[in-house]
Amino acid sequence: MPISPEDESDRPAAEDTADVLSSALTSLRISGNVVLHHTYGAPWAVDVPASNGLAPLFGVGSDARIVVFHLVERGEVVMEHGGETVPIGPGGIVACFGGGGHRLRRGRARALKLADVLAGTVPVPEPNGRPDDTRLLCGAFVLRDIALHPLLAAVPAVLSANALDDDLAVVTGLLARELGRGRPGAGFLLDRALEMLCASLLRAHLARSDVGWFRALREPRLARALERIHRAPGEGWTVDELARVAGLSRSHFAEQFTEFVGESPMAYVTRWRMGEACRALRHTERSIAEIAADLGYASPPSFARVFRRHVGVPPAEWRRNIRPSPMFQPDT
Structure with a gap:
């Protein structure tokens, strides 16, 4: 259940910004x-x-x-x-x-x-x-x-x-x-x-x-919404729910998010989900059905359609093409 604006407002803005940047760096x-x-x-x-x-x-x-x-x-x-x-x-x-x-x-x-x-x-x-x-x-x-x-x-x-x-x-x-x-x-x-x-x-x-995604991280209400997307990408997010997390009206949130981040809230949710899907396909043994469910998709086919639209190939093919390799260690 999304946290109310009142509850979220008790959380320091710097903490939300730190969590968004930390999750992005970790990923x-x-x-x-x-x-x-x-x-x-x-x-x-x-x-x-x-x-x-x-x-x-x-x-x-x-x-x-x-x-x-x-x-x-x-x-x-x-x-x-x-x-x-x-x-x-x-x-x-x-x-x-x-x-x-x-x-x-x-x-x-x-x-x-x-x-x-x-x-x-x-x-x-x-x-x-x-x-x-x-x-x-x-x-x-x-x-x-x-x-x-x-x-x-x-x-x-x-x-x-x-x-x-x-x-x-x-x-x-x-x-x-x-x-x-x-x-x-x-x-x-x-x-x-x-x-x-x-x-x-x-x-x-x-x-x-002063531009783009980094600027959005410095805006406390937008950072709050971004933090929730990163923390729980499989939630059934809507613009209304994210606006409630941010403590803004739906129209004002959508306008500000798109202006600062450069894409609509739901486009960002989908892109972050697909990035998480790529990471799960590469680094875990979870099935495509499990990954789809984790990311909030009702069925593997619906997940696969969105994945292919963003990545260019079906999830199974993308997973087959990924081959982890050892790192080069030059002399220093």
Whole structure:
């Protein structure tokens, strides 16, 4: 039974926002790797492939996204992405959540391929003690369950932040301390720190975003409705029930939700359900009938029709095509 607006209003708005972001992050099954931590002497340039080109290195398929990040510990670099030039100064960090290929450079030089740099088959410019030396920490977040995910539809293709700010400083400081020291438990701590870095970047974006899904999370009444959808996707949601959870009139709720989130409340419910279905098909042994019932569908055929409309193939075929793979673990 939906909670009344009066009961829901006793719940802190920040808690609803945190729960929505937490459920979204958890559903992505984030992991990460550091692939480079080195000082380079100018000039140099490296071409980084798009997510699909990197997927074989990480043992994942097209249902995952490789989000490359670059943290400048010392010096400065330029990133060329999608026809734009993004300067990154000391303490700057960028993450390519859109999964696009890009070039990272200091000065002008013939670009090396990232795969060749990682394999050690090409010489890289060593530091020469000049001011234009650059120390980089480069890695990747692997987002494993991206199907129909609202967070990825809302986050910028390139997200920039200052690694010296607040939570980011704590996480990047932990990364820097643990890398290369070989202390007991370092591998475990690095894995957790990379997950925290990804989450901290997205939380920092949430705090300053004025558009889309992230903006909706900052609106207490909409965040309340989103939290309930994420917590109980199989409920028999209607616009009226969600408006009651939000404590708004039906028309005002529908208007505000669509304006902020970018789609109607029921379209969002369906998309979140289908994303949950993809995750259940991949990570559990539950039957399609059980998954359909869990997500509020009266019959497997009705569920299958909606699934195919959103995903492009029937649930059984989608499940057959998913093959979990071990992660690539580069030397650091």
